[in-house]
Amino acid sequence: MARAATATATATASCAPRLLRAALLLLLLVAATRRAAGAPVVSELRCQCLQTVQGIHQKNIQSVKVTPAGSHCAQTEVIATLKNGQKACLNPAAPMVKKMIDRMLNKGSTN
Known part of the structure; x- marks a missing residue:
């Protein structure tokens, strides 16, 4: 056994x-x-801005990121990083936001 x-x-x-x-x-x-x-190839495959604000005073904005419409999201997204670290989605159709983007584009083309 x-x-x-x-x-x-x-x-x-x-x-x-x-x-x-x-x-x-x-x-x-x-x-x-x-x-x-x-x-996934990219980090986000969906819209990041569910709500937008019409504008934020420019002195409070540290940087702005513009993401064109694409397969991830049907609308253009404008995300501002504020000096306090918060992020805010701006309405790309708002006149103040359009002016800000135009200034950014013109500043980049003159350098």
Whole structure:
């Protein structure tokens, strides 16, 4: 009886490394498949501005990012980073925002 138990233990011990290797291989295959199939190329695939404000005083604005309409979002988005670190979505159709964008474009073309 002791001999049968020893044989079973030996068979189980020799199977353990194979099972471990098989489990590791399966885990690697799953991880590789997920990365290849579902990894987004860009960070955001949707609109970031759900609500906009008509304008913010320019002295409070540190920088402005304009994202044109595309497959991620149907409308142009204007996101202002304020000096206090907050972000605000500006209405791209607002006259003040249009002037600000025109000034940014003209400033960039004269340099």
